[in-house]
Amino acid sequence: xxxxxxxxxxxxxxxxxxxxxxxxxxxxxxxxxxxxxxxxxxxxxxxxxxxxxxxxxxxxxxxxxxxxxxxxxxxxxxxxxxxxxxxxxxxxxxxxxxxxxxxxxxxxxxxxxx
Amino acid sequence: xxxxxxxxxxxxxxxxxxxxxxxxxxxxxxxxxxxxxxxxxxxxxxxxxxxxxxxxxxxxxxxxxxxxxxxxxxxxxxxxxxxxxxxxxxxxxxxxxxxxxxxxxxxxxxxxx
Numbered sequence: 001x002x003x004x005x006x007x008x009x010x011x012x013x014x015x016x017x018x019x020x021x022x023x024x025x026x027x028x029x030x031x032x033x034x035x036x037x038x039x040x041x042x043x044x045x046x047x048x049x050x051x052x053x054x055x056x057x058x059x060x061x062x063x064x065x066x067x068x069x070x071x072x073x074x075x076x077x078x079x080x081x082x083x084x085x086x087x088x089x090x091x092x093x094x095x096x097x098x099x100x101x102x103x104x105x106x107x108x109x110x111x112x113x114x
Numbered sequence: 115x116x117x118x119x120x121x122x123x124x125x126x127x128x129x130x131x132x133x134x135x136x137x138x139x140x141x142x143x144x145x146x147x148x149x150x151x152x153x154x155x156x157x158x159x160x161x162x163x164x165x166x167x168x169x170x171x172x173x174x175x176x177x178x179x180x181x182x183x184x185x186x187x188x189x190x191x192x193x194x195x196x197x198x199x200x201x202x203x204x205x206x207x208x209x210x211x212x213x214x215x216x217x218x219x220x221x222x223x224x225x226x227x
Contacts (some may be wrong), residue, residue, distance in 0.1 A: 031213050033215075035147070038221075040205055041153075041219075041222075042217075042219055042220070043205065043217040043219050043220075045214070045215070048214070050213070055212075055213075057215065071159065077131075088157060092159075092215075094209075094213060094215070096213055101147050101209045101213065101215075102147075102149070102161060102163075102164060103149070103151075103161075103207070103209070103215050105158070105159035107157070107158050108157050108158070109161075110157075
């Protein structure tokens with residue numbers, strides 16, 4: 001069983017389109033994240049949710065909107081896609097405070113905007 | 115915010131030899147965790163090793179070990195008996211209070227047959 005699963009694995013789309021990436025974790029973790037990895041491999045936190053509540057919202061364009069219907073799911077919707085949005089997007093989860101902290105990653109979604 | 119610095123963008127090692135990847139961090143917290151993650155070409159992020167700051171003993175996982183120097187805020191990764199499968203990007207990461215994880219810029223490791 002995959003601990004953190006995200007779909008799709010690859011996403012190719014044109015500028016101006018709207019797309020979503022879905023993420024689910026079956027680890028019972030309280031906290032979920034979205035990270036963006038650019039072409040230089042730098043990992044940047046975008047959002048973090050704890051029990052469906054937004055706790056980290058880094059400087060990310062308003063075109064990016066996370067949605068957490070329950071603590072096992074954190075989806076990412078992107079409006080009006082731009083060339084600069086091309087990257088690998090990772091979903092991750094971790095237990096909340098009081099537990100041994102480890103970040104568990106999904107396998108990533110490679111987004112290509114043409 | 116805490117910062118994590120990896121000063122070696124690229125490293126190479128001969129197969130079966132030992133290599134050490136460097137990492138320093140900046141924090142005012144006393145309780146935190148440090149990690150090394152491996153990202154092979156498949157892009158999967160794999161936890162290599164974890165160190166709790168309150169533990170003085172250096173963590174070890176098979177061929178992977180760390181040298182944790184809390185006062186110097188240094189956390190290096192040693193890979194012994196390097197194998198071709200060790201070739202990957204290695205990221206050092208920090209996590210303290212607030213459940214936030216901060217990553218370094220990565221070190222690309224090449225293993226030479």
